[in-house]
Amino acid sequence: MAFAQARAWLGLCALLAAGGLLAGALPSAALDWQPSLAASEPWRAWSAAWVHWSLMHLGANLAGCAVLGALGLNARLGPSWALAWFAAWPLTQWGLLLLPTSAGPLLHFGGLSGVLHAGVAVATVALLQRPGRDRHIGLAIAAGLIAKLWLEQAWTGPAMREVAGWDIAVVPFSHFSGAVAGGLCGLVAGWRSRGEQVNK
Secondary structure, eight states, X not given: OHHHHTHHHHHHHHHHHHHHHHGGGSOGGGTSXXXXXXXXXXXXXXXXXXXXXXXXXXXXXXXXXXHHHHHHHHHTOXXXXXXXXXXXXXXXXXGGGGSOGGGOOOOOBOOSHHHHHHHHHXXXXXXXXXXXXXXXXXXXXXXXXXXXXXXHTXXXXXXXXXXXXXXXXXXXXXXHHHHHHHHHHHHHHHHHHHHHHHHO
């Protein structure tokens, strides 16, 4: 029953993970996010999520896909929440266009982390709309996500940052962009869901 309800969510997790595994066979420059090509090659807003700059980068994001899959299965997140996450996928990359000019240029970007933050935000909105234990879990996840974003201070400092323990430069603004996109899309999904229940 839980699997049937979360099938679309799990399918999206699988799509993100499979794309990340397969994209390594193609030149990253053909898929990654490049602000200068945002208008002429808009599909990069999707394909950029599959580009990874190292095995560590890929492994961490595959683990993130697994965690979000488990969360979606346990929370029985239905198709409307999966659709909200799918909508937030390209919005996460387009949000990078709002990176402050003081952060310096971000000529290339790739990775799933921003889209994964969007998924966390969507799941959080879904849980917060439920009573009891689910809402408490949603509050805990929301607190953790907000704390992480606050500590990263993505809206200040350089766009690309060296972080101890990582073999690539990290772009915290993608996490912020993803969380905002996911939160907004989640709110729309919740609003539509409540409207459908009222009209029944």
